[in-house]
Amino acid sequence: MSSFPAEGPRVLADDEPLLWDLLPAAQQPDWRDHAAYRPTRRALLQAAPPVLFPETAELHRSLAEVAAGGAWLLQVGDCAESLAEQTPGHLAARLAVLDALGDRLADRTGGRVVRVGRIGGQFAKPRSAPTELHGGVELPVFRGHLVNSEEPTPEARRHDPRRMLLAHRAGARVCEQLRRIRRERAGTDAGRPAAGPWASHEALVVDYEGPLVRPAPGGGEYLASTHLPWVGERTRQPDAAHVELLAAVRNPVACKVGPTASPADVLALCRRLDPERTPGRLTLILRFGRAEVDRVMPDLVDAVRRAGHPVVWTTDPMHGNTVRAAGGLKTRHLRAIAEEAAAFRRVLERRGRHAGGLHLETAATDVTECLGGNVRTEASLTDRYQTLCDPRLNPEQANELIDLLYPA
Ligand code: PEP
Numbered sequence: 497m498s499s500f501p502a503e504g505p506r507v508l509a510d511d512e513p514l515l516w517d518l519l520p521a522a523q524q525p526d527w528r529d530h531a532a533y534r535p536t537r538r539a540l541l542q543a544a545p546p547v548l549f550p551e552t553a554e555l556h557r558s559l560a561e562v563a564a565g566g567a568w569l570l571q572v573g574d575c576a577e578s579l580a581e582q583t584p585g586h587l588a589a590r591l592a593v594l595d596a597l598g599d600r601l602a603d604r605t606g607g608r609v610v611r612v613g614r615i616g617g618q619f620a621k622p623r624s625a626p627t628e629l630h631g632g633v634e635l636p637v638f639r640g641h642l643v644n645s646e647e648p649t650p651e652a653r654r655h656d657p658r659r660m661l662l663a664h665r666a667g668a669r670v671c672e673q674l675r676r677i678r679r680e681r682a683g684t685d686a687g688r689p690a691a692g693p694w695a696s697h698e699a700l701v702v703d704y705e706g707p708l709v710r711p712a713p714g715g716g717e718y719l720a721s722t723h724l725p726w727v728g729e730r731t732r733q734p735d736a737a738h739v740e741l742l743a744a745v746r747n748p749v750a751c752k753v754g755p756t757a758s759p760a761d762v763l764a765l766c767r768r769l770d771p772e773r774t775p776g777r778l779t780l781i782l783r784f785g786r787a788e789v790d791r792v793m794p795d796l797v798d799a800v801r802r803a804g805h806p807v808v809w810t811t812d813p814m815h816g817n818t819v820r821a822a823g824g825l826k827t828r829h830l831r832a833i834a835e836e837a838a839a840f841r842r843v844l845e846r847r848g849r850h851a852g853g854l855h856l857e858t859a860a861t862d863v864t865e866c867l868g869g870n871v872r873t874e875a876s877l878t879d880r881y882q883t884l885c886d887p888r889l890n891p892e893q894a895n896e897l898i899d900l901l902y903p904a
């Protein structure tokens with residue numbers, strides 16, 4: 497087994513596993529028998545790194561400022577990015593929304609806002625069931641454009657490893673564009689690490705992320721698929737592939753935490769992902785649901801504080817507040833989202849901690865997927881319900897959320 501090659505491009509035999517291939521991993525595609533699997537893996541092992549190590553280190557320094565209470569983190573984007581929405585125009589629209597929301601949050605908090613997109617690689621989705629019914633036919637579920645297509649046919653839903661190369665190419669282009677923008681902005685903030693835009697996604701598909709773990713200058717390794725990878729609520733089991741992969745790399749990393757996590761579970765994650773207690777290394781993204789925050793969060797915050805992990809506390813007030821509308825569509829109420837984010841802030845501020853991070857699924861266009869603000873009735877959800885996966889706020893709803901949290 498070759499797990500951590502010391503340096504240089506990876507030249508592994510076709511069937512030689514990376515460390516993470518040998519660990520249990522939930523939510524993985526079923527494609528290892530596909531004829532294209534081995535050639536694709538070989539191509540990924542040799543593919544150019546979308547992000548560079550010094551970039552991840554720069555974001556790490558910015559997140560250390562957030563952990564210390566001197567800045568905010570705003571993480572925004574689609575639930576699932578589309579490979580069909582990768583034109584420069586799409587990218588510009590998404591970055592404009594990230595920046596407008598970042599500027600508003602900066603204006604309201606009076607602080608600097610580190611801007612991170614769910615962008616450049618958010619192509620893989622964990623799902624609650626492996627199949628679904630379409631007109632009486634049972635089909636594999638859509639798992640994100642890294643794995644299959646949302647079209648409801650057996651061919652389109654087949655897991656296709658060649659999609660990893662499409663995702664890599666799209667991600668590399670986006671990260672190149674982000675780099676160009678950060679360069680243009682350098683100098684406006686001389687002497688400080690860039691506030692963004694940075695890329696992030698859920699590091700879910702081990703066959704994709706594993707080959708993009710690369711040597712870091714100065715020792716160790718980093719994950720070159722994104723600046724800020726996170727492990728999701730469904731794959732945060734200790735000793736499994738996802739947590740071990742993030743534990744092994746030097747990027748700043750994040751972990752979602754849902755209402756079933758005990759303080760002991762979270763401490764185990766902190767020990768594994770932030771063993772040196774490094775400011776900015778670990779972002780905890782809490783996604784409890786508004787009814788659970790006050791029950792679950794205080795003990796958890798106290799435990800992490802006592803253990804001395806200088807984490808970036810972030811709220812994802814969306815994933816615990818998903819409901820079905822009368823017509824069957826998945827939706828979320830802006831009021832519930834705002835209440836969870838406000839409760840998160842209250843719990844931390846009562847303890848003298850910084851409620852620094854806000855994580856929102858937000859579209860770049862005027863979609864009608866969540867209720868509240870300019871989407872007034874359940875009937876209007878169908879007007880522009882366009883998400884590939886979870887319901888997103890539209891930009892106006894996201895603005896309203898910031899106004900509710902931080903009134904002018
Ligand atoms: C997501 O962020 O889209 C997601 C699946 O979240 P979670 O892991 O918190 O359920």
Ligand code: MN
Binds near residue numbers: 857886
């Ligand atoms: Mn989602």
